Amino acid sequence: MISLAGGLPAEELFPLEELAQAYARVFKTGAHALQYGLTEGYTPLRDVIASRMASKGMTVDVDDMLLTTGSQQAIDLVARVLIEPGDRIFVEDPTYLAALQIFKFHSAHIVPIATDRDGMEMDALRRELASGPPKFVYVTPTFSNPTGRVWTRERREQLLALCREFDVLVLEDDPYGDIAFDVDALPPTLYALDAQLGGDTHVIYTSTFSKTVVPAVRSGWVCAPKSVAAALVRAKQAADLHSSSIDQQALYELLTHFDIDAHIATVRDEYRHRMMILHRLLREQPWSGVRWERPSGGMFLWLELPEHVDTLELLQTAVREGVAYVPGHEFYAGVARKNTLRLNFSHSGPDTLQEGVRRLARALQPVLDES
Amino acid sequence: MISLAGGLPAEELFPLEELAQAYARVFKTGAHALQYGLTEGYTPLRDVIASRMASKGMTVDVDDMLLTTGSQQAIDLVARVLIEPGDRIFVEDPTYLAALQIFKFHSAHIVPIATDRDGMEMDALRRELASGPPKFVYVTPTFSNPTGRVWTRERREQLLALCREFDVLVLEDDPYGDIAFDVDALPPTLYALDAQLGGDTHVIYTSTFSKTVVPAVRSGWVCAPKSVAAALVRAKQAADLHSSSIDQQALYELLTHFDIDAHIATVRDEYRHRMMILHRLLREQPWSGVRWERPSGGMFLWLELPEHVDTLELLQTAVREGVAYVPGHEFYAGVARKNTLRLNFSHSGPDTLQEGVRRLARALQPVLDES
Numbered sequence: 001m002i003s004l005a006g007g008l009p010a011e012e013l014f015p016l017e018e019l020a021q022a023y024a025r026v027f028k029t030g031a032h033a034l035q036y037g038l039t040e041g042y043t044p045l046r047d048v049i050a051s052r053m054a055s056k057g058m059t060v061d062v063d064d065m066l067l068t069t070g071s072q073q074a075i076d077l078v079a080r081v082l083i084e085p086g087d088r089i090f091v092e093d094p095t096y097l098a099a100l101q102i103f104k105f106h107s108a109h110i111v112p113i114a115t116d117r118d119g120m121e122m123d124a125l126r127r128e129l130a131s132g133p134p135k136f137v138y139v140t141p142t143f144s145n146p147t148g149r150v151w152t153r154e155r156r157e158q159l160l161a162l163c164r165e166f167d168v169l170v171l172e173d174d175p176y177g178d179i180a181f182d183v184d185a186l187p188p189t190l191y192a193l194d195a196q197l198g199g200d201t202h203v204i205y206t207s208t209f210s211k212t213v214v215p216a217v218r219s220g221w222v223c224a225p226k227s228v229a230a231a232l233v234r235a236k237q238a239a240d241l242h243s244s245s246i247d248q249q250a251l252y253e254l255l256t257h258f259d260i261d262a263h264i265a266t267v268r269d270e271y272r273h274r275m276m277i278l279h280r281l282l283r284e285q286p287w288s289g290v291r292w293e294r295p296s297g298g299m300f301l302w303l304e305l306p307e308h309v310d311t312l313e314l315l316q317t318a319v320r321e322g323v324a325y326v327p328g329h330e331f332y333a334g335v336a337r338k339n340t341l342r343l344n345f346s347h348s349g350p351d352t353l354q355e356g357v358r359r360l361a362r363a364l365q366p367v368l369d370e371s
Numbered sequence: 372m373i374s375l376a377g378g379l380p381a382e383e384l385f386p387l388e389e390l391a392q393a394y395a396r397v398f399k400t401g402a403h404a405l406q407y408g409l410t411e412g413y414t415p416l417r418d419v420i421a422s423r424m425a426s427k428g429m430t431v432d433v434d435d436m437l438l439t440t441g442s443q444q445a446i447d448l449v450a451r452v453l454i455e456p457g458d459r460i461f462v463e464d465p466t467y468l469a470a471l472q473i474f475k476f477h478s479a480h481i482v483p484i485a486t487d488r489d490g491m492e493m494d495a496l497r498r499e500l501a502s503g504p505p506k507f508v509y510v511t512p513t514f515s516n517p518t519g520r521v522w523t524r525e526r527r528e529q530l531l532a533l534c535r536e537f538d539v540l541v542l543e544d545d546p547y548g549d550i551a552f553d554v555d556a557l558p559p560t561l562y563a564l565d566a567q568l569g570g571d572t573h574v575i576y577t578s579t580f581s582k583t584v585v586p587a588v589r590s591g592w593v594c595a596p597k598s599v600a601a602a603l604v605r606a607k608q609a610a611d612l613h614s615s616s617i618d619q620q621a622l623y624e625l626l627t628h629f630d631i632d633a634h635i636a637t638v639r640d641e642y643r644h645r646m647m648i649l650h651r652l653l654r655e656q657p658w659s660g661v662r663w664e665r666p667s668g669g670m671f672l673w674l675e676l677p678e679h680v681d682t683l684e685l686l687q688t689a690v691r692e693g694v695a696y697v698p699g700h701e702f703y704a705g706v707a708r709k710n711t712l713r714l715n716f717s718h719s720g721p722d723t724l725q726e727g728v729r730r731l732a733r734a735l736q737p738v739l740d741e742s
Contacts, residue, residue, distance in 0.1 A: 006407075008406060008407060009406075011402040011403060011405070011406055012402065014402040014405050016398055016401070016402050016405070017398075019398060019405070020394075020395060020398035020399075023391075023394045023395070023398070023617075024391060024394070024395065027387055027388075027390060027391035027394070028391075030387070031382040031383065031385040031387050032382055033587065034382070034385050034387070034390070034585035034586065034587040034588070035379060035380075035382055035585070035586055035587065036377075036379060036581075036586040036587070037586075037587060068611070069440060069610075069611035069612075069614060069615070070611055070612055072609075072610075072611050072612045073610060073611035076609060076610050076611065098608075098609070098612075101608075101609050102609050105606070105609045210407075214405035214406070215405070215406055215407040215408075216404065216405040216406065216407070216408060216615065216616040216617045217405070217615065217617060218611065218612075218613070218614065218615045218616075235476070237469075237472075238443075238447060238469070238472050238473050238476045239440075239443075239444060239447050239610065240439070240440035240441055240443050240444035240447065240589065241440075241441055241443045241469075241589075242589070243440060243589065243615070244440070244587065244588065244589045244614070244615040244617075244618050245587040245589075246394075246587045246588060246615075246618060247615050247617060247618065
């Protein structure tokens with residue numbers, strides 16, 4: 001079985017030896033490193049993250065930053081702190097599946113906002129804001145999971161203007177921002193743009209080292225307006241006191257002894273290479289009515305099949321042919337576009353991608369022939 | 372400042388070198404070790420924990436066990452899965468402060484049940500059960516935090532009989548069970564006794580490696596009846612996907628390459644030694660009306676001062692004298708006995724304990740002279 005379904009980073013790129021050295025250095029600092037730590041997380045690591053954010057135009061007070069068990073926990077803590085049952089939460093449609101699950105877990109009323117290739121549609125957003133502001137708007141403006149899309153700078157600015165007009169918070173989920181195939185083409189984050197506007201912060205920002213270092217280290221972070229940050233710390237303390245401080249200290253050692261930016265550049269180059277292979281393989285198919293946008297970063301390619309194809313049904317055939325993908329259905333909070341599917345290109349090498357697309361083509365051809 | 376306040380284990384006993392080796396071995400197993408892991412946690416570690424539990428008379432199906440970020444997260448996930456706002460939760464009085472905070476966080480109605488030196492008072496428990504069963508009864512029957520007390524076997528059996536009669540779950544929090552100064556004198560856990568009764572499981576059991584290995588590794592676990600275990604996995608997936616699998620794999624390497632039982636015996640012996648020093652130092656004081664029970668395990672000694680002393684007020688004087696403790700107030704869900712305080716003996720060596728008690732005596736003498 002070839003899986004193009006998961007969201008796994010490429011293991012062969014993991015900085016295994018460097019991480020081993022980083023952990024070894026933590027143990028050399030002595031027993032104190034293994035005692036209970038701060039709920040907010042290891043302070044030197046927060047300082048390093050703040051510096052890295054500053055280099056991308058984001059100014060953050062480390063007192064407003066909390067280290068979490070992956071950015072998944074950051075989203076969950078934000079939900080925990082802000083959502084009362086029945087609260088409206090606005091999301092892009094489609095959006096990150098696990099975020100939808102979190103918001104449902106907290107009994108939110110999820111409101112999907114129509115989204116095109118430039119980002120959320122502002123008319124649709126304004127209409128929903130006018131009919132009842134949400135607790136927050138959840139967005140992944142840079143390399144969306146599942147669509148791989150990037151919001152334009154204009155849409156970002158429009159979103160912030162509307163959120164300021166209605167005094168609504170934005171939760172910006174940015175796990176893939178570092179994996180840009182053309183870094184210079186990337187618009188600033190919402191967090192950066194919001195700070196440029198001055199006044200009260202309206203953006204809660206979360207990111208993670210899962211995609212750029214390794215997932216197992218489970219280290220994400222979240223930056224929030226002061227009052228929200230304080231509430232997040234209290235929620236985190238109740239949830240688990242603190243995340244693994246061994247991992248946090250090792251990450252600090254890694255980031256201060258290793259050229260992480262060169263490593264990220266390697267990851268980017270390899271993922272761009274794999275994306276281009278997938279893109280070319282798809283183009284070589286004699287399909288008609290199959291569309292996609294070439295991703296400019298991230299880990300996913302979003303495929304749209306002819307309207308009559310249901311990718312959930314098709315998945316059974318695909319699995320029989322020996323290839324898996326994620327049907328688009330699950331990413332929609334609104335009416336699902338059943339003819340969509342998500343392909344991952346980060347975890348499979350060229351040969352696997354080639355064979356995967358071959359199998360996908362075998363599964364797909366009969367239903368394409370129907371139309 | 373000498374702190375007898377916290378609940379920190381003794382750093383000088385941490386198996387630093389052995390842990391360093393355990394982490395190094397994880398990195399030698401290859402990059403796959405650093406990929407996303409199972410929400411339930413690293414299976415070989417769950418197997419080892421199940422074996423260790425079996426050696427204490429607890430039979431557990433690893434499918435019903437979930438690894439968590441400390442046992443704190445286990446308590447939080449149980450609360451998250453079981454508590455609807457307003458649900459009654461029964462607790463010992465006094466009980467673990469952070470558990471109270473979790474239950475409040477989930478908007479539970481906390482019902483304190485009177486507790487004596489043998490455990491929860493069964494008449495009080497039956498009365499409350501009859502007036503409205505809770506979602507669960509939360510207890511720390513072995514070396515309570517804060518009191519250090521151990522429930523008798525009889526009380527344990529009575530609790531289980533009542534919980535079965537009213538079909539109520541018990542959450543058994545057992546972070547200190549391994550730190551018994553006389554292992555043979557310890558009654559079986561509720562989890563073990565419940566299994567002996569046969570039929571449906573009524574006990575959710577949680578424990579941790581924070582006290583026996585190191586806190587920073589943030590590795591706890593929870594075992595629950597099947598339906599609850601399945602719900603805990605879903606909640607954990609939403610909360611953070613999974614805890615650090617590097618730490619879990621390192622713990623597995625430690626437990627399989629290192630004589631952890633000999634290590635735990637060393638911890639026990641040292642804590643017993645420190646407890647005896649604290650006990651003797653307290654006995655040497657010319658105090659009247661100050662009472663305590665000599666703990667038979669754990670990390671805490673619970674002091675009762677004359678009725679007129681308020682330990683929260685006294686704390687200011689104590690801190691001025693250079694010693695800190697935790698006033699009893701915070702551990703009570705019901706009416707606080709304000710003349711109580713908790714002393715930790717695990718984190719301070721003999722000299723520190725001696726100076727700490729000297730300072731405490733200086734703070735205490737004037738208020739004792741008042742009576």
